[in-house]
Amino acid sequence: MDALRIAWGITRTIASALWCFVWWTAQAWRWLLACGIAGNVLLILDHTTVGYLVLWCVPAFSLLRATWAAVHPLSYENVLGGPLRRRGWRRHLRKHWPKIAERCGLTLTTPDARVVPRLKRVRADGNTLTFQVRARLGHTLDDLTSAAEAIATCLGAEAVETRRLGAGWLELTLTMRELLHIPTLPTIPETIETGAVTLGRCSDGTPWRLDLTARHTLVVGRSGAGKGSIFWGIAGNLAPAAHAGMARLWGIDLKGGVEVSVGSPMFSHVAMNEPDAVRLLADLHRVIVGRQQVMRGHARMFTPVPGDPIHVLLIDELAVLTAYAAKDVVNEAATLLKLILTQGRAFGVMVVAFVQDPRKETVGMRDLFTQTIALRLASAAETRMVLGDGTAALAPAHHIAPTMPGAGYLVGDDGHIERVRADYWTDDFIRMVAATYPAPPTPLIESPTAENAASPGADGDSDTNTAADGDAPARPVRTTSGNTTPRKRKPRTPRQPATSGARRD
């Protein structure tokens, strides 16, 4: 069986090398013709060796290329294949630009002349071709932007991204070769990261770093679009920070807890039913209120330090909480979530929510999220609904193939669009990361009161703040299905504003 497989592999390699040899020789027909004529002239003039050399140089070069590409594709791609292909893209664009612009409706023909938008800075790197186009008189950048998809199709690109440069210039970046079709697996996170996490790759092959600093993220995608990869990419990459006390993970999973239970040890707080979810949101809101009181007059942006972490709330299937749950739960959860979304960012409280159905009636607060990841969506209308009319044309999430789960478009808070694909987190890998980086025991969260409001260490968030005062626990914070104990609070004695335990900004 093995011998058969090896024989088949060798046959395929030889066949592909032969095909490349014939194709590349035929493609260089001008050189072939010129060398044929020059070689024959040299032979007639009795320069036999040089004559044969010139005559056969083109097929010999193609044969060398084909053999190299077949035997060692990696070095061939780096040294010769890649640079030749990129040169081809640049030349093709420059040569055919007037025709492409005309076909895409960007030229203006007058009785005297044909006005073509100016092209400049054509460059090719890796798998992308980037160039700038100047809108001609009477055209706007929106006209150029709406022609971007047609230009990409003319050039055989897989996808296109645009960037406004101002003063009538638009930059287009075409993905000429798809690198995202191959799924990738994550590596075990080792660094403590609280600002940004590496979730996968961008379309140009560079790592995809999702910035979480002071941002709320909405992830939208059909069932099977790969939302789980992003959920665990964020949770898993924050797990070392959570383990070190620099981040705290909160999870709401009202789909029976199926998703979050795989890696629940990473989380400090988990809710798997409706009442727990509301209580968890109330606790998280209390963290914000506590921090507001602590930071007032001291700092405007929160900086995490060990023991005073950022809080990241991951909500799997947001619509269950905000639309499909019991009416009172929906109302209470929506109110708390809106408060968290509007107030949390500056206080180190971030929300990442996942949803299948992005309609307004299911996710009423979607405008409060500052960045959106659109995975595979059902229709152009749904893409427009999620990303807005203008952006939808540049991030056609409804065109993502079902064979590419985890692929999507990130639309940043500045409107920047990136085509990305997340690494695939298997259940075993999630369990391994969770076992390696379990969340430390959860400190208690207290309701801010008039007295502790004055205390800089009273955000209810640090270990020192809860146990050291000898206050009775407000209640267990780890919220699990069905076993939350009722809230009990001892009367508190007034205390002096503390000077220690303040936030370290």
Ligand SMILES: Nc1ncnc2c1ncn2[C@@H]1O[C@H](COP(=O)(O)OP(=O)(O)OP(=O)(O)O)[C@@H](O)[C@H]1O
């Ligand atoms: N990044 C990825 N790379 C490759 N395959 C993936 C990736 N993410 C997910 N998959 C595949 O797609 C399947 C569905 O993924 P996942 O369960 O994450 O989708 P989902 O959007 O969470 O769906 P649902 O909303 O129904 O839970 C997975 O079982 C896996 O086989």
